[in-house]
Amino acid sequence: GAVVSQHPSRVICKSGTSVKIECRSLDFQATTMFWYRQFPKKSLMLMATSNEGSKATYEQGVEKDKFLINHASLTLSTLTVTSAHPEDSSFYICSLWDRTKGQYFGPGTRLTVT
């Protein structure tokens, strides 16, 4: 069965609004979570790495004030796209990692900003 869930699976929002995407671990407590972004026909690009209880580490070129990550518990991480614009439209995928379980990817959330 699924190890990682994401909610929502798809969201359409107006430009200027904020969108929150949830990533949940269903099977184990994840000490580390990763957020990726994937543009159409492109590869997955790592946006940030978050450890439970501490601030996320963002990759170069990713604005931390625009993509707010909250890893509040060992089973939940949220990514909030603030003041979304059409260029933020993408497929956002979270991934969980545990040193004994390994790494698992969520099913993704497709964001469309109109």
Next chain:
Amino acid sequence: GQQLNQSPQSMFIQEGEDVSMNCTSSSIFNTWLWYKQDPGEGPVLLIALYKAGELTSNGRLTAQFGITRKDSFLNISASIPSDVGIYFCRNTDKLIFGTGTRLQVFP
């Protein structure tokens, strides 16, 4: 920055044919992972390789960790329609995904 280049970029093949794709890097890596991503889904791990020269199979899939540790190959034998998707290589050293190979299988 770091990049994993995959070749070919896209493949269109007939059902039953074998498929071969590769992934190359400018740097040496200690681990190679191969993933498949179905449309609208997250990637799923297919095969993991941990040492140079290693050859590992998973059903119709076979992957090899290149001797130079700068490349890896993935082969799919007797392709079927459900093999359609994007195949990514990845390393755990830098959490980088390859550029992807898009596979289309025609019945």
